[in-house]
Amino acid sequence: MGLAERKERDKAELKELILDAAKKILLKNGQEGLSIRKIATTVEYSPATIYLYFKDKDEILHELMEMGFMLMNKYMVQAFGETDPVKRIHSIGNAYVKFGLENKDWYDLMFNSDKPMKHIEKCMEDWDEGMAMFNFLTITCREAIQQLGLKDLEDRILALQLWSCVHGLVNLAQSERLEIVERNQTKELISKTLDSMLVSIFKK
Amino acid sequence: MGLAERKERDKAELKELILDAAKKILLKNGQEGLSIRKIATTVEYSPATIYLYFKDKDEILHELMEMGFMLMNKYMVQAFGETDPVKRIHSIGNAYVKFGLENKDWYDLMFNSDKPMKHIEKCMEDWDEGMAMFNFLTITCREAIQQLGLKDLEDRILALQLWSCVHGLVNLAQSERLEIVERNQTKELISKTLDSMLVSIFKK
DNA sequence: CAAATATACTAAACAGTGTTTAGTATGTCA
DNA sequence: TGACATACTAAACACTGTTTAGTATATTTG
Structure with a gap:
């Protein structure tokens, strides 16, 4: 029994x-x-x-969110090992989008849902995992800016520019807005857009 | 009574x-x-x-979504009247973000929630309002590409690049991820990022 | 005019949801 | 053996979307 x-x-x-x-x-x-x-x-x-x-459901969702970040880190191992900052940015972007598209529910918990955040608020905690990701991206941006001599770019602004683009792509794909606006080959569309954005920043 | x-x-x-x-x-x-x-x-x-x-709640949410697009159009009147395509892109971007930040619930229904989309699926309808917005942006991108002679840019890719960036910004702000990563002045941060993205595409 | 039908509406139920309260066994310790 | 703490649960509260069966009222037909 x-x-x-x-x-x-x-x-x-x-x-x-x-x-x-x-x-x-x-x-x-x-x-x-x-x-x-x-x-x-x-x-x-x-x-x-x-x-x-x-304590409540929000706490469980918060713990699941943390599990999601551990899974995301696995997608990022290649990026973590990349020494060239521009290549690293490419690697991070691809890994981010790949993770988002392959793990809708985890992604939602980590970057969209307000429930894990409510728990963070209630317990006066921090969004450590998300901040760690963003800091890693910001540092990489700083390195890339230095290497390429793009003196009129600010690291945290560039990081936010990159983040919002991949976040937007993942969300548009997941909410089925992309499929409706552009039928078929949405995956190809996403990778093309990601490339286009990186080209517009780092080449020319 | x-x-x-x-x-x-x-x-x-x-x-x-x-x-x-x-x-x-x-x-x-x-x-x-x-x-x-x-x-x-x-x-x-x-x-x-x-x-x-x-029929069900989804149908009501779908009708509310359509009301949301009518409200968004009001934010877009200036952009609609702008003749210069690059200036028009700026205007669209600013109006989009302004609308998103000022109308969280409408925005969610229009660009995030799957419930109005379920109704569209059930009734074999189309996401007309969203497609109209994206088409307007795509046409503007085509004009801008022609005017500036950016022959290696594709209109729908550029449009998606712009859309995903503003969509990402609005969502990061609304889900309180931005406020946690970068305390205070998130509005200024957003407008700076928006400018930075437009500069990276159209200037240099 | 009376009977049949159509319209507009609702009470109640079904199957869920998160969360709390009061109470019940079981085990430990003095 | 009695007192207390631990682990757990039944039941309730206040919600949710949705469906079904039934009730008045109004309209149409014989």
Whole structure:
């Protein structure tokens, strides 16, 4: 029976089990289909028990967001290893878009949803993972500006320019606005646009 | 009483009343706070009555989306009147961002939410208003490319490059990612980034 | 005029949602 | 053995979108 099996599971592991269940449901049903009650039935506990391990749903979504950033880092390993700053920017851009297109639900949690942010606000925490990403991009921009002697460019403005472009592309693709405006080959369209933007900044 | 008052209202006007109520609730409580039941109590009918005038909630959100595009057009009048294509691109960009920042809920419905799009899919309709906007931008890009002799730029790629940048900026601002990464003066940051992008494309 | 039909509307239910409260077993310690 | 803490849950609260069956009222037809 469920009771006997559950007792075997270490008490401290339940938090991890809940997050595992949440992750599974997120991947299978999306953020809309992720509910406390579904998590509860998956781990074979009552919904109220979930609240003994997490303050509220926002906290669970925040933890999932952090998992999403770990997954994104895997997409970035090549970029992290790139020494040439301009090449690194290319690598970051491609990895970012690739991650966004392949992991809609994770991406949404990390860069669109306000629920993980509400938890950050409530607990007076910071958006560490997102800031780390942006700082890495900003530093890379600074290096690229120095190397190419683009003295009239500001690192954080350039970083934001790059970020907003890839963020916009991913969101337009995910909200199905792109497919409707330009049917078929949206992936090719995205990579062309990304290239065009990088060319407009660094070449000419 | 409610009954007497209601009878006076023309039957054909109820659909408009429902949309008016929906609009009010959207502006006051946001998309999260907009429910069929709240609309029903506002217009003093039962929730079931709403479904005699609209197929489902998605249809109501779709109609609100169309209202949003009408509002956006008001922000675009100056751009529509601009004859110089490069200046027109500047004008469109500024109007787009201004609209996005000032009308979060409308913007979300128009460019992020999948619910109005679900209705479009169900009814085999098109995203006419969005396509019209993108076509206008694409035509302007074509004119700018011709005028400046930028023969290695493709109009629809350039249009998408511009769109994704402003869309990204608006979304980053609205999801509070910008404020966390760069505290204070986010508005100035956005206008600087917008300028920087336009400079990188059209000057140098 | 009376009966049949069509219109406009609603009460109640269904199946969900996040969250809280009060209470129940079980285990530990004095 | 009694007191207390821990782990958990049933049930409720206040919501959500949507559907179904039924009720008045109005209109049309025989």
